Amino acid sequence: MTDSQLPVYEVFHQQARGEPHVYVGSVHAPDPEMALMLAKEQYARRQACVNLWVVPIEAITASDYEDDALFEHATDKSYRESWGYKTPKTTHRTDQESPAE
């Protein structure tokens, strides 16, 4: 489907310093400055925000869903996963997602 509107900018939202920027959606805008201003009102109006990124959608190179084989695990690789190791929460965010011990 072609988009007859203004160029699309993808919006990334950071809730607190040091946290990752999280993809939250997109805005239509004629240029990056307008995109940033509009993104602020669409995505940072209610929730806490310390920083926003806007990225022209053309700047993103994405993999193809058809290429799902790329992500398949042919063998058991669980020994490579980090949650088996004890690490301080502050340095490894993946630790927070590890199963309860």
Add this chain to the structure above:
Amino acid sequence: MKSIESFNDLDDMTRTAVVDLLYRLGDDALVMGHRDSEWTGLAPILEEDIAFSSMAQDEIGHAHVYYQMLHELGEPDPDTIAFGRKPKEWKCAALVCVPNNRDWAFCIMRKFLFDSAELVRLAALTNNSLVPLAQLARKLKGEKNFHLMHDRLWVTRLGQAVKASQDRMQRALDQAYPLAMGLFESTGTDEVLAQKNICPREADLMKEWESAIIPVLTEAGLQIDANAQPVLGGRTGKHPEALGELLNSMQLVYNIDPSAKW
């Protein structure tokens, strides 16, 4: 100059002047917010529609805190101030009363001139001697900064885009500028406020406002009419007919039943 920690420390003359200032600020904000809210569903693109509506709500929020402060000074509660007054009791400038006429160029230009004026005033108020008012100004200033960033982006882009948009923006400026000059109408209380180091004289604020808007207008390729004369009267209750129509709609429920809750 010594700071005034609380409203109780105000002498009668200063208190009257502060009340007048807060009515001007609150009424401008509420009527501007109402006008801007009339764009909901009609703004040029969806994202702008949401942004513009959100800023209209901000403006109504500002009116509420000004009215709340008036209430602390012994005036009626915010709802009664907003819904219980006749047009001649309002102190807003004609700029905010003028209908939108679905003219985006005019409304963007008006908002730019209005927010620039507000920001100049709020910046001055952040350092004023009346402590509660200075705190309030500091609180509102950040949001106003964003509003102005929004307006500046639109004004410069529409001014620079194509001849048709530049012509429309110039027409909008010619129409809005004399009205905006009316934001700085002296009410006779500004001398008291200036002497007490609460708010600078309107004429001084206006000069500051002009030096703030000219670089943006120049960047947009737009020119102020040097012979423009301010549209006065708003601060003393003389308003365009359009304010009466706006209030009829805004006060409709209250006029049927002042005690209604909704």
